Amino acid sequence: MENKPLAAIYVRVSTEEQAQHGFSLAGQEDSLKNYCSALGYNLFKIYKDEGKSAKDIKNRPAMSELLKDAESKKFSAIFIYKLDRFSRSLKDLILTIEKLKEWGIDFISLQDRIETASASGKLMFHIISAFAEFERNIIGERTFFGMERKSKEGGAITKAPLGYKMIERQLKIDPEKALQVKNIYEEFLNSQTSLNQLAIKNQLSVNGLKKLLKNRAYLGETKFSGKSNKGVHQPLLDEELFNKVQEKMKYYK
Numbered sequence: 001m002e003n004k005p006l007a008a009i010y011v012r013v014s015t016e017e018q019a020q021h022g023f024s025l026a027g028q029e030d031s032l033k034n035y036c037s038a039l040g041y042n043l044f045k046i047y048k049d050e051g052k053s054a055k056d057i058k059n060r061p062a063m064s065e066l067l068k069d070a071e072s073k074k075f076s077a078i079f080i081y082k083l084d085r086f087s088r089s090l091k092d093l094i095l096t097i098e099k100l101k102e103w104g105i106d107f108i109s110l111q112d113r114i115e116t117a118s119a120s121g122k123l124m125f126h127i128i129s130a131f132a133e134f135e136r137n138i139i140g141e142r143t144f145f146g147m148e149r150k151s152k153e154g155g156a157i158t159k160a161p162l163g164y165k166m167i168e169r170q171l172k173i174d175p176e177k178a179l180q181v182k183n184i185y186e187e188f189l190n191s192q193t194s195l196n197q198l199a200i201k202n203q204l205s206v207n208g209l210k211k212l213l214k215n216r217a218y219l220g221e222t223k224f225s226g227k228s229n230k231g232v233h234q235p236l237l238d239e240e241l242f243n244k245v246q247e248k249m250k251y252y253k
Contacts, residue, residue: 005077009032010063010079012085031110048062081111164217189248195209219235220234
C-alpha cells in the first residue's frame with residue numbers, strides 16, 4: 001500500500017445541474033474512489049466545487065487549489081467523473097492538461113474513458129488536441145479574411161496612431177496631436193536633430209518614432225498583411241512631405 005501512487009479527485013456540480021440531471025457530488029466521489037482503487041492509486045484528497053459553473057476555471061476555489069497542488073507534485077494523477085465537470089471550454093481543457101503533462105501529472109476521466117497514463121490514452125488526448133488546433137486555425141483564418149476585407153474597404157484594423165482618435169470604429173483627426181505629428185515630420189526633414197533627441201522631445205521611443213515616420217495611415221491608407229489600401233479616414237499629411245521623409249529615412253536603418 002505504501003508504494004502505491006497518490007491520486008487527487010476533482011468533483012464539481014452546479015445547483016441547476018444537480019436538480020436537472022442528478023450529478024451529485026457524493027455520486028461522483030463514490031465512483032471515482034472505486035476507479036482510483038481499481039487502477040492502483042491511493043487517495044490523496046478530494047477537491048470539491050459545489051454550485052460552481054464550468055465556464056471559468058479561475059473562479060473555482062477547489063480547482064485553483066488542485067492545480068496549485070499539482071504543480072507542487074503532491075500527487076501523481078487527477079481523476080474526474082466527466083470532462084465537462086472539469087471544463088466546458090475546450091481551450092481551457094487542452095491548456096490545463098498540457099500543464100499537467102509538464103508537471104508529470106496524469107489525467108483520467110471516468111465517463112469519457114480518457115486518460116494520459118497509457119499509450120492509448122495519450123493517443124486519444126493527442127486526437128482531441130489536434131481537433132482543438134484545427135478549430136483554432138479555422139477561427140484564425142476567418143479572422144484573417146475578415147480583417148483583410150475590412151482593410152480593403154478602408155476600415156481601421158488597429159488602434160489609432162498618434163494624431164488620430166478612434167470614434168465609433170473610425171479614425172478621426174485629433175487636432176492637437178495632429179499638429180504634433182506634422183511638427184515631428186517637419187523637424188526630422190528640415191533639421192539636424194537626431195532620432196534620439198526627437199524621440200525624447202516627443203516622449204517616444206526611437207523605434208516608436210521610426211514607425212511614426214513610416215506610417216502610411218497619415219496618407220489616409222490602411223495596411224494589413226503587408227498590403228496598403230485606400231482608407232476612409234482623412235489624411236493627416238500631404239504626400240510630398242511624407243515622401244521626402246521616406247527618402248531621408250533610408251539613411252536610418
